[in-house]
Amino acid sequence: MKAVAILLVWAALWSANVRLARSRTGAWLAPALFGLTLLILWEGIVRLFDVPTVILPAPSQIAGAVADNLPILFADFVQTVLKGALTGWLIGCGAGVLAALLVARSEFLRRGLLPVGNFVAALPIVGTAPILVMWFGFGWESKAAVVVVMVFFPVLVNTVAGLADTGAMQRDLMRTYGAAAGQELRYLRIPSALPFIFNGLKIATTLALIGAIVAEFFGSPTQGMGFRISTEVGRLNLPMVWATIVVAALAGSLSYGAVALLERWLTFWHPSQRR
Amino acid sequence: MTDTPLSAPGASVGRSGRVALRRLGAGLWPVLVVVAALIALWYLACIPMNAQGSLLEAERAEIAVTPPTAAERRDMGGLALTAANPTVAAAGAFAQDRPRLPAPHQVVAELIDSTIGLRLTSKRSLVFHAGITLGPTLLGFAIGSLAGILLAVGIVHSRVMDLSVMPWAIASQTIPILAIAPMIIVVLNSVGIQGLLPKAIISAYLSFFPVTVGMVKGLRAPAASDLDLMRTWNASTFRTLVSLRLPTSLPYLFASLKIAVAAALVGAIIGELPTGAVRGLGARLLAGSYYGQTIQIWSALFAAAIVAAALVALITGIERLTLRRMGLAR
Known part of the structure; x- marks a missing residue:
C-alpha cells in the first residue's frame, strides 16, 4: 500500500516532467522539478516506512539541523572552505599556470613533463594528506598544502596542453606581424589556452574541497567540515552530518558555478560557449 | 598532443635545422631526464627536511653542531640549520629511522622488503x-x-x-x-x-x-x-x-x-x-x-x-x- 503510494507520486511527478520537457521553459524547469521529485520521494519514503534517523534522516530534519546550527556550520565553512580550500586552490592553480608558462617555452620539457604530469594527476594524491598534516601541523595550513598538491598537476597538464594548442598558420601570422615572444603569448597562446585552463580549474575546484575535507580526517583543530563529519558520525548525529554535507554541496556547486561563469565571460568566443 | 606534423602547411618555417635534433629527443628520453631531475630534487630536499633529525643524531654521536642544544635548534628552519652545518646535515639525511622526508632509496627498499621480502599472507605484506x-x-x-x-x-x-x-x-x-x-x-x-x-x-x-x-x-x-x-x-x-x-x-x-x-x-x-x-x-x-x-x-x-x-x-x-x-x- 505504502509502496504503491510512493510509486503513484513518482509517476505523477515524472509525467509532469515529461510534459514540461516538451515546452520551451523545460530547460530550466525540468531539472528543478526532477530535484524536487527526488526530495519529495525521499521525504515520503523516510516517513512512510519509518526509516530510522541513523540510516537516513528526512530532508525536513536536515533542513532543521541546518537552521539550528548556522553559527557552527559557518565557522566550519570559514575554516575548511575559505582558509583551507580557497587558499590552497589559489596557490596551487597560480603555481600550476606559472609552471606551465615556463614548461611551454621548451619543447623538451613539455615532452618530458606531460607524461609525468598525466601520471601524477591520476594518482591517489589524497594519500599525501597524512604526510602533509605531519609536516604542516593540524591547522588550516596543512589542508591548504594538500589542496595545492592535488590541484597543481591537473592545472599544469591542462595549461601546457592549451598553450601548445595553436595552429601553425596562427603562429606564422604572429611572426609576419613581427610579434615579440611576450606579444605572441599575450595575444595568441594565452587566449587559445583559456578553454583548457578553465577545464583544469573546474577539475581543481571539486578536488580542492575534497582535499581540504579529507585532510581533516588525519588531524584537525576542533572545527572544520571534515572534523564535524567524522565526530558527528561517531555520535550517530546524522542530521548534523547531512547538514554539513548540504553546506559542502552548496559550496562545491557555487564555486564550480563561479568558475563556469568566469569561463563564459572570458572565453565567450569558444564553440562550446555558443548557444 | 596537437603538435603540427612536419607535412602541415607552413609547419617547417623556422625549424628546418632542428628537425633532426627533435627526432632524437622524441619518445622516452625527455621523460627519463625529467624523472631523474625530480629524483635529484627529492634527494636535495631531504637534507633541509631532515636537518633536525640528523643534527640530533650527530649531537648524540658527540659531533660538534652549531647551535649546540636541541632546545636552541627547535625553532630554527631546516634551511637555516643546513646552512649552519652543511656536512653534518647532508651526512645524516638519508638513513634515518623516522625521517620527515624519506629518501627515495629508503622508500624503494621498504617497498621491496614488504612485497618480495614477506609471505603474501603476512599482515605486513x-x-x-x-x-x-x-x-x-x-x-x-x-x-x-x-x-x-x-x-x-x-x-x-x-x-x-x-x-x-x-x-x-x-x-x-x-x-x-x-x-x-x-x-x-x-x-x-x-x-x-x-x-x-x-x-x-x-x-x-x-x-x-x-x-x-x-x-x-x-x-x-x-x-x-x-x-x-x-x-x-x-x-x-x-x-x-x-x-x-x-x-x-x-x-x-x-x-x-x-x-x-x-x-x-x-x-x-x-x-x-x-x-x-x-x-x-x-x-x-x-x-x-x-x-x-x-x-x-x-x-x-x-x-x-x-x-x-x-x-x-x-x-x-x-x-x-x-x-x-x-x-x-x-
Missing part, C-alpha cells in the same frame, strides 16, 4: 594490503561503469532524462563525496552490511560520472549521415544502438574508463579510513600516520600509485587490442 584494496576497487568500478553506461544510454535516448538528470549528475560531482565516505561506511555497518560492498559503493559513485559524461559524448558521436543510413534501413532504435552507437562510442568509453578506474581506487582507499584502519592500503596510510612511520606511509603511497598505474595500463592494453580488432586503431 603490501601485496596483501593491495589485494584487500583491489577487491572493492574492481567491484565498484564494474558497478559504476555499468551504471554510467546505462545512464548514458538513457540520456541519449530520452530528452526528459537529458534535461532533468544531466544537471544533477554534474551537480552530484561538486559534492565532495569522499567527505561522506565515512558516513556511508558507518551507516551501512549499522544496518549490518559490511566488507566489500560499502567501499565498492563509494568507488562506484566516483567512477560512474566520468563514464556517463564520456559515453553521452560517445553515443552522440556517430555522424548524421551514418544515423540517416540506419534510418533508411529501417533499423530499430535498439539495432542502431548496438550496431552503430556502441561501436562508435568505444574510444570515448576507454578514455573515460581510465579516469574511472583511478577514481575507483581513490574511493576504495578513502573507504578504508573510517573502518578503524585494519587492512588495505588506506589502512596502512592511516596506521603510518598514527605512529609516525613515514617510510611506511610513503611506501603505501607508492604501492597505491603502482596499483593505479597497473590498472590504467591494463585498460590501455584492452583498448589497444579492441580498437585494433575493430580496425579503429591509428
Whole structure:
C-alpha cells in the first residue's frame, strides 16, 4: 500500500516532467522539478516506512539541523572552505599556470613533463594528506598544502596542453606581424589556452574541497567540515552530518558555478560557449 | 598532443635545422631526464627536511653542531640549520629511522622488503594490503561503469532524462563525496552490511560520472549521415544502438574508463579510513600516520600509485587490442 503510494507520486511527478520537457521553459524547469521529485520521494519514503534517523534522516530534519546550527556550520565553512580550500586552490592553480608558462617555452620539457604530469594527476594524491598534516601541523595550513598538491598537476597538464594548442598558420601570422615572444603569448597562446585552463580549474575546484575535507580526517583543530563529519558520525548525529554535507554541496556547486561563469565571460568566443 | 606534423602547411618555417635534433629527443628520453631531475630534487630536499633529525643524531654521536642544544635548534628552519652545518646535515639525511622526508632509496627498499621480502599472507605484506584494496576497487568500478553506461544510454535516448538528470549528475560531482565516505561506511555497518560492498559503493559513485559524461559524448558521436543510413534501413532504435552507437562510442568509453578506474581506487582507499584502519592500503596510510612511520606511509603511497598505474595500463592494453580488432586503431 505504502509502496504503491510512493510509486503513484513518482509517476505523477515524472509525467509532469515529461510534459514540461516538451515546452520551451523545460530547460530550466525540468531539472528543478526532477530535484524536487527526488526530495519529495525521499521525504515520503523516510516517513512512510519509518526509516530510522541513523540510516537516513528526512530532508525536513536536515533542513532543521541546518537552521539550528548556522553559527557552527559557518565557522566550519570559514575554516575548511575559505582558509583551507580557497587558499590552497589559489596557490596551487597560480603555481600550476606559472609552471606551465615556463614548461611551454621548451619543447623538451613539455615532452618530458606531460607524461609525468598525466601520471601524477591520476594518482591517489589524497594519500599525501597524512604526510602533509605531519609536516604542516593540524591547522588550516596543512589542508591548504594538500589542496595545492592535488590541484597543481591537473592545472599544469591542462595549461601546457592549451598553450601548445595553436595552429601553425596562427603562429606564422604572429611572426609576419613581427610579434615579440611576450606579444605572441599575450595575444595568441594565452587566449587559445583559456578553454583548457578553465577545464583544469573546474577539475581543481571539486578536488580542492575534497582535499581540504579529507585532510581533516588525519588531524584537525576542533572545527572544520571534515572534523564535524567524522565526530558527528561517531555520535550517530546524522542530521548534523547531512547538514554539513548540504553546506559542502552548496559550496562545491557555487564555486564550480563561479568558475563556469568566469569561463563564459572570458572565453565567450569558444564553440562550446555558443548557444 | 596537437603538435603540427612536419607535412602541415607552413609547419617547417623556422625549424628546418632542428628537425633532426627533435627526432632524437622524441619518445622516452625527455621523460627519463625529467624523472631523474625530480629524483635529484627529492634527494636535495631531504637534507633541509631532515636537518633536525640528523643534527640530533650527530649531537648524540658527540659531533660538534652549531647551535649546540636541541632546545636552541627547535625553532630554527631546516634551511637555516643546513646552512649552519652543511656536512653534518647532508651526512645524516638519508638513513634515518623516522625521517620527515624519506629518501627515495629508503622508500624503494621498504617497498621491496614488504612485497618480495614477506609471505603474501603476512599482515605486513603490501601485496596483501593491495589485494584487500583491489577487491572493492574492481567491484565498484564494474558497478559504476555499468551504471554510467546505462545512464548514458538513457540520456541519449530520452530528452526528459537529458534535461532533468544531466544537471544533477554534474551537480552530484561538486559534492565532495569522499567527505561522506565515512558516513556511508558507518551507516551501512549499522544496518549490518559490511566488507566489500560499502567501499565498492563509494568507488562506484566516483567512477560512474566520468563514464556517463564520456559515453553521452560517445553515443552522440556517430555522424548524421551514418544515423540517416540506419534510418533508411529501417533499423530499430535498439539495432542502431548496438550496431552503430556502441561501436562508435568505444574510444570515448576507454578514455573515460581510465579516469574511472583511478577514481575507483581513490574511493576504495578513502573507504578504508573510517573502518578503524585494519587492512588495505588506506589502512596502512592511516596506521603510518598514527605512529609516525613515514617510510611506511610513503611506501603505501607508492604501492597505491603502482596499483593505479597497473590498472590504467591494463585498460590501455584492452583498448589497444579492441580498437585494433575493430580496425579503429591509428
